[in-house]
Amino acid sequence: MSTEPVNEKLIAVQVNGESQEAVVESRRLLVHFIRDDCLLTGTHVGCDTGNCGACTVLVDGKAVKSCMMLAIQAEGTAIETVESLGGSDGELEALQQAFSDKHALQCGYCTPGMLMSAKHLLERNPNPTEAEVRKAIQGNICRCTGYVNIVDAILEAAEGSGS
Amino acid sequence: MSTTATEKVTLERGRYQGESVPRKEDRRLLEGQGSFVDDIRRHAMGYVHFVRSPYAHASILSIDVGPALELEGVFGTLTGGEVAIATDPFFQIASPPGAHVKDYALAVGKVRYAGEPVVAVVAATRELARDAADVVEVDYEPLPVLVDARAARNDDAPVLHDDAGGNLSWEGVYEWGDLDQAFAEADRVVKIDELHFDRFNSTPLECDGALVEYDRGTEQWTIHSNNQFPGFAAIMMGPAMRVGLDRLRFVSQDIGGGFGNKITSHPQLVALCLLARKLKRPVQWTEWRTDFHQSMSHGNERWFHDVEVAVKADGTLLGFRCKALDDAGAFLRYEPLGGVIWAQVTPGLYRWQHVKVEFTQVMTNKAPVSPNRGYSRMQHLWLTERIIDIVASQLELDPVEIRKLNYIKTDEMPYTTPNGCVYDSGDYGRCLDIALELVGADTVDARRRDAEARGKLLGLGIGSTLDSGTNNFAQSRFINPELQFSGNNEVATVKLDIFGEVVVTLGTTPQGQGHETTAAQVVADTIGCTHEMVTVRAGHDSYWNSHAGFSGTYASQFAVTGLSAVKGAADQLADQMRRLAAVVLGTTPDGIVLAGGMATRADNPDAALPFMALGAIINANNAGLPPETEDITLNARYVYRPPFDVPDIEKKYGNLTLTYSTQIHACVVEIDRETGEVEIVDYAAVDDCGTRIHPQIVEGQVHGATAHAIGAALWETFHYDDDGQLLTANFYDYHVPHALDMPPIKTGSIESPSPFTPLGTKGMGEGGGGGIHCVCSAIQDALAGAGGAVVTDSHNPAERVWKMLQDPEASRAVVHVAST
């Protein structure tokens, strides 16, 4: 095996169900691959230290901060971003609807990351307590809402799912 | 979970106003289809990265951009030397000595704070721009550093701006009433040697950014940015760039939070404009989080010295005097306006008649300050609230009773303050009662005992603040009588198009406040259709012709300036629609009812025209219309101008803002005796912002402002070491509240409509830092049982509280009481 450093690499990933192949710089962050190469700009960047969660996506079903992962590390995975949410009929899905009903977004900059963290939580735990909801979004900063309505919205989405 | 106690609405309004209808903004944001500045791309654009100063104060000996330019894919650079040739220094708001400060888009000759932009590098990718910035060679000669504002005027203090002849930016004396009389009448004089309001800001989740294009044919720049006050940016940039404002087109759509922090990005925008022209390609810049923390819009840090309060034995407050020392950081980007903005709320919520503030602002080797949610009023209101609680504890008066005794009463409204501001409406006592009820104040004694049994100290605190909104910009003349600013304005257009489309444009730059939704509510009620039928264009664009000198979103004013402009335009449109329908249906305009998307004869429901017909007639089918329809365009533009006079500049007397919203916050905290850790166990925020168009949006603003205040009170601080290095330059070290940090927040509200605004609305959203005051107040109350330390700082992390527990005398030593 070669020990020569490689500056770029061909990767193949599934993004929101579609195959994507691209040659990426080895140092390219996953979030920049998603935003700049896949042109999916719903995933946001809010910090440079992995603290804010605006960049949260699901990688093989797990919530991941996509600024904390290199694009080349995503080789072979299935990635879901905020753009994958919503029914095939063009309607908002229950979680998104609950965010709107409860006014869980103001500027909307944290929202895609919040939704993906919440989705991950509800898939693991369809019936969370308020404390569990707060813990699940602990890695997602929102500067607008004080979290009150976000927590309410996630709880409502869980209730609405009937589980 | 939030609990809402809301009192009965007091004003009649249309069908949609007052309803929390679904927000128009939500769908695109929930689907990841918002358009934030970093989402915008252009063919062949270059990415900008700024080389920043590692020193807080240093001379620039030399700059070599050669190594960067050699890298393949680097498009070019810009240095301070080039900037100094291509532009003039930014216009200064200050009178001398601050007027002499020379401020450019990039550092020229020396650097004055760590993180100051020195060189801009443009490259084909973000990563390459960063790499290239790394190899730019800058030689510095470090200079002595000034961090502590209190030392700024010492003889041996390093001077930041030689042109200003020292570190003073502005000083002025504010004096109203008769201080001698107040102190002669007083039974007690309470003196506080020093109080400190800490440096922090609201750190919007999206950092600053812009994409700038230059059209070489028309010599015009298009600036896609998230600047939240394009009117101000234009006034700063045009003269510096030696061009008319018609050459600067500002465009914005979705903005990821602003809170005032995105007002002063004009230096970076100028650098981008110069680069776009120089390199003949669009350039894009997205600020990194660390860069934002190091360089953008810190809140005003302020010291209060020699505070003296004249009080009667029963707690009646007569007056106070103090010296305020404001730390502006290294440049005056919006300053020294902080030196006057506080005066909007001079007496706070209280009836004292005699006030003197000797205000001084100095420059230090720290990031420049700029407006931050609650701008300058928050600092002053913190002073008034600290005074109340310190006086109460010294005179052994009940903090609730002393407030109620001194609050301005409802039947005194509109109330003219000692400095001529006119408080429009409010019921402070009622708000306080609701807040106390929500936190269960009547059970505090029992809970105190329970907490003690668990090794905790429990305290109750109150923060009562005003959110003054809709500035009269004439107040800037208190700072500099030469300035030609006064009043305020905002613009909206509303039109009815060919197929019945109702389209609204605004001059504002919303950052989450739901302007599209509330504007649609007002238009729908005015012209008689559903709010869904109204399209409100998102964001701001100079090409829409819906902007004026003060356009933007800042200083708690949209519900007044923005919605009044919308209302004015919608009224004009409705009038034209009635006149047109009257001609077609053969009646008088008074005989036409606009409702349900139809213009109908009041006396004959069958004689009706859908809006589409009206739109089509004027826009596409207008032959044969009678002459009296000549001025009907179905395209109305309205400029709202609040009713202001120019204040008495000499006496610094007059109404400085149009509306004054009330916030009364109360909380219960528990302090761990071992660690000094503060936990908020109960919290209530009661808000009165007059008539609410969309109660849910209002409550959301209250939640957000509360989170900012709690963060500032306990965790958030821009802390510099002695070398001027920021120790909290990212979200690791600068801890903003996360979901688990936030206590449950209960909210309550009443509505005291403003008699001065067309819709009874008041500006809101800044909240005056109610949370900072009530947390400080509660900490002091809790510490009363453990040595009685006095809270003298706005920021109280565990280590500071622990110190107060260990050595309560230290803080108590700053307070003195004299009987007269």
Ligand code: FES
């Ligand atoms: S951008 Fe990924 S955590 Fe902040």
Ligand code: FES
């Ligand atoms: S809605 Fe603005 S950061 Fe969360």
